[in-house]
Amino acid sequence: MGDLSEREPAFQLVDPHLPANLPLPSALSKRLNNLPVQLTAFIGRARELGEVEELLATARLLTLTGTGGCGKTRLALRAAEQLLNDYVDGVWFVELAPLAEPELVPHAVASSVGVLEEAGKRSNRHWWRRSARSGRC
Ligand SMILES: Nc1ncnc2c1ncn2[C@@H]1O[C@H](COP(=O)(O)OP(=O)(O)O)[C@@H](O)[C@H]1O
Ligand SMILES: [Mg+2]
DSSP, X not given: OOOOSSOOOOXXXXXXTSOSOOOOOHHHHHXXXXXXXXXXXXXXXXXXXXXXXXXXXXXXXXXXXXXXXXXXXXXXXXXXXXXXXXXXXXXXXXXXXXXXXGGGHHHHHHHHHTOOOOTTSOSXXXXXXXXXXXXXX
C-alpha cells in the first residue's frame, strides 16, 4: 500500500487466495509518534532493550533509573521506536523535565498525544480511562 499522508480508515480484502496477514502500511505505522529524531547512532544496550521490551509486555508503567547522563532517555526512546507497531494509538514522548508543578503533567500528556482539552473541564477523563483499560497507553 502506498503512502498515507493522514490517518485514514483502511480495509483489507479477505479471500482464501490472498495472504491473510498483510503488514501495516508503513507510512501510517511510522506516523503515530512524536519521537524526537536522534542525530547520533544508538550504541549497544541490546540486553537492556530486550529487558525493556519484555517488561513492557506485562507492565503498565516502567521506570528506568540511574545517574544523570547514563542513557535512560536514549534507551527509552530507542525502545519506544522499536515498539511503535505494538501500540495501535501510537507511541508518544512527553517531556516532563521542564515542568515545575505536578498539576501540569496531565496537560503535558494531553498535548503530546493530541487530546483536546476544553476550558473549564478536567482533562478528558473518560478517554484516559478507556485507553488505560484497553492497554493502549
Ligand atoms: N546507547 C547510546 N548510544 C548513543 N548515545 C547514547 C546512548 N546512551 C546515551 N547516549 C547519549 O548520551 C547522552 C546522555 O544520555 P541520556 O539518555 O540523555 O541520559 P539520561 O536520560 O540518563 O540523563 C545523550 O547525548 C545521549 O544521546
Ligand atoms: Mg533523561
